[in-house]
Amino acid sequence: MIRLLATILMGACLTIQSSQAFLSGGPNGPLVIRQGGTYSGTFISTDASQPCVRILTREPVLLRDSYLKGSGHLIEAAPGAWLTVENCYGRGVLPQIPETARGRFLVAEGARMLRVEHCTMEQTTGIYVLRWSGEGTPEETLTIRYNRSRNIDGRYWNGGRTRASWLSLDKVLHVPGMEIAWNQVINEPDSSLVEDNINFFNSSGTPEKPIRLHNNYIQGAYPYPATSREYSGSGIMMDGQGTSAETSTAYVQAYANQVVNTCNAGMSIAAGHDIRYFQNRVVNSAQLPDGRYLPSTFAGLAVFNHYNSDSSMFNRHSIDHNVVGYNNQNYSIPVPGRHDENPHACATCSAQQHLPNPITLRTEQLEWRLWKRKLRRHRVKVGATITKPPIQANPLAQR
Incomplete structure (x- = not known):
């Protein structure tokens, strides 16, 4: 969410509206869940x-084996939700409304437990947890594993x-044991528009049980069109303007x-404290599949105090022992x-393994x-086994 020379916009709070029935819109229409249980359809x-699907209960809900398609959010959970989403396929549709993007695969505010596993999401604006x-x-933790996503797309119709972002955590603070693992996210140039694929904004684990990412x-984070020179997105970004540690x-x-x-x-x-990146692989040929150069590339790795926070809020970071090869024709670091690595914003970067030149499309392959x-x-298998609507016409709900 930060261009290394740019400013940031914070995500807006979401609102949850009530609905009138368990089912609305007829067979295969929207679903409103008011009691715990297992739901499919x-x-x-x-x-x-x-x-x-809208969840309006604090009782445990399991949404599984379901096909979701919509021009708004696919799943929306009210405060206090205890929600598991498993083996679901979701596709976003671009609404023909000015200044309106596709909806999220999942929006949750004030959840108590959230688990998303073995799901597939296409052409959505990702997962947002507030x-x-x-x-x-x-x-009572957050677990997002074994999912497959294609084309996070924040473009408007007009x-x-x-x-x-594929995943945005916003003010999810002091939650022990969070895990985001074994997910596959692919964005295609000119068919997507993602900011940071993963952005943690004023969000934290605990010293004993940190967030495990x-x-x-x-793969893929581009402006639109992809050959534009200005872009502020990234692969993974630690972010936020907290008022204290x-x-x-x-x-x-x-x-x-x-x-x-x-x-x-x-x-x-770009923000926070006690964050470590290690044993990752960061590779960028700075080319499109047809060989055109991507002029909005900047740096593979960076640690920078974007908000000029004092040392109580920005400290104890490390980026170490990663494999990196990031092309940018305007620099010579290390060749x-x-x-x-950005030499002006990587004071705590050390012991990287730099891939030998050239970094090409084949290197990415x-x-x-x-x-x-x-x-x-x-x-490990990622994504849902379901790719089309189940045979049953109506959803199944079980207490």
């Missing part, structure tokens, strides 16, 4: 103001854009991730045509093969 909304209402028990594959982004361990072909930046720390081998070796 096809849920479609053509109204950008009406989510496909604040947290859990009490710190081991069960031109312009909103800031969209690991083994994710992130307690309200700042903190206690994050990001490791074994692959970040490929992202403009502006690969992985950066001509590269900008692996090798990263994809490495990711596929890793999945096979660990016997």
